Amino acid sequence: MSLALATLLYEWRRYMAAVVALAFSGLLVLAQVGIFVGIGKGFTAQIDRASADIMVLAPGAKALFSGPQGLPRRFIPLVYSHPEVTQVAPLDFSGGRFQNILTPEQQVKAQAAAKKGGKGGGPGGGTRKSEFVNLTVIDAIPGYVTVPTDYSPSMIEALRRPFAVAVDDTALKRLGVKKGDKALYNGKTVYVAVVTHGYPNIIQPMLVVSRDTLRMLGEADTGQRVGPLMVKISDPSRAEIVAAQLNKKGEGKFRAWTRQELADANASSMLDDQIIGIILGFSAFLGLLIGVIITWQTLRGAIMANIKEFASLRALGVSMGDLRNIVLELSFWVGIVGVLAAGLLTWVVSLVAAAGGVPMAFPPLLIVVVAIFLIVIAMLSGFLSLGVLKNSQPADLLR
């Protein structure tokens, strides 16, 4: 084991401040990105978990919901004509006002509460709620390309019935409904047939309906243009190849994405937003500043504590360059430990957040970037602390 690593492990208390600073710098960036990406995922979760291997979007789309989306209907048979494609279904979205329907008793209570000027509403959800919701569509056929893989056959069965909607358990309170309740969607009566789990959206509640229900609500795409196409192929491991072949076939009139490609693009499209970019840039800068200052001072102190030992190496003829390398190696290891600590801390925070209904999501690329960022902070601090080595004067040991 090298001197630097041995020192870090043995005198870890000395380096705690640096590791903690790095962990929080990492958390500052990771947690925010995690929340933003998590919010974005809230809108696409139902599509992400469908069994589509390939998605076909309009040529200029940067991600789902970013850039032009829809396609002419005639592309459906075109995509179908690829021999490996087994299913093609267009995505369909809608949105509108969702209102709960109170029972007569609840109405009386609500009115009484309104008179008293109180906040009204007990745990029974007996208040009038009116929310804008997003609607997405599935084909109520088990195993179909638009159906999330974690939907059970009974859920699909329930959604097949007219005017049945699925609501995530995290949205029930906000919408003031429970399973089996009737409610109004854009003035039409629907009922909560299915309660899903694991599809939170903290911006806007999401409702899932069958394609037939959407049509009965009068909101389905029936014209010449349809939403992005979800495509299932016979051998999912060939998705990349088939996507490339489809793109060739489309001659630039659409673009086929593999599921992973699109999921990555969706995650980063959230971060393209200017305001979010500014917030993140500022956080990263703050993390860098605080991380460098604390890590630098910690390293300085730790090196000073061993300065006589360093001086004795100098006396024995070890060059200043070699001592610098020891310090830089030490900084590197501090950075590595900082990355691990940041990961741990972020994991704990994300658990707490998830328990509080704020799901976070971390694209792998983001984790790599933040890890490099933390190691850069540590190395920068190491470079700054090289100055203290000047104090390693071996002549001072002769007294």
Next chain:
Amino acid sequence: MSSGDNAHKRGETALKATHLVKRFKTGRSYIEVLKGVDFDAKHGDVTMVMGPSGSGKSTLVAALSGLLKPDEGKVSALEASDLWSLSNGKIDKFRLDHCGFIFQGFNLFPALSAKQQVMTALKYQGVGKGEQARRAQAALESVGLGARVNQRPSELSGGEKQRVAIARALAKNPNLIFADEPTSALDGENGQIVIRLLREAASVRGAAVICVTHDPRLEAYADRVIHIEDGRILDDVRRTPDADPAPFSH
């Protein structure tokens, strides 16, 4: 690289300094700490430098060993005919190849075991990993710490720590060994062990040992005793080391 055994060179001059002058600036004036010192040391000799506190002993050792540049004078050591005319890098290299140091403080890295301390010093000489371990083990055994090789400084007594420091200095088989008050932090018994090890390095391996001390009991082990006072050499006595020096008592 270190030249290892120099037993055959015994009696040859290993180090020679002429007219060393060193001044320190204190406030506005300079104090002259070395006032034209001539000095030499031979292979196989334990040369003891004695004198009152503040007389310039440590400063002399620093100038002889390439740690502190004198203002005037010349040091020639082994193949370096004018040590202080070399570049800093070359002086580092000279120390790396030829010099061992033992200080009053032990200056061991708290995180490293005794063996790792010695191995670390060897590593920078370009010694391979396996050879590092072998030589470290041998050096620690030679100072009587064969059973303590895996202990860290916090688990060693003061005397044992100083022996680790000696093993670290001796493992590279230096031709020149500089010791500044190596025993003053130790009790009589441990002090005796340490000076015996230095004596042995001189007699057996032919190293030139230059040892600064206050302790008159160490004189028994010396081939030569130089007294220095106020930056000047007072006297320089050659003697025969006692065959069986009386044990130290405290």
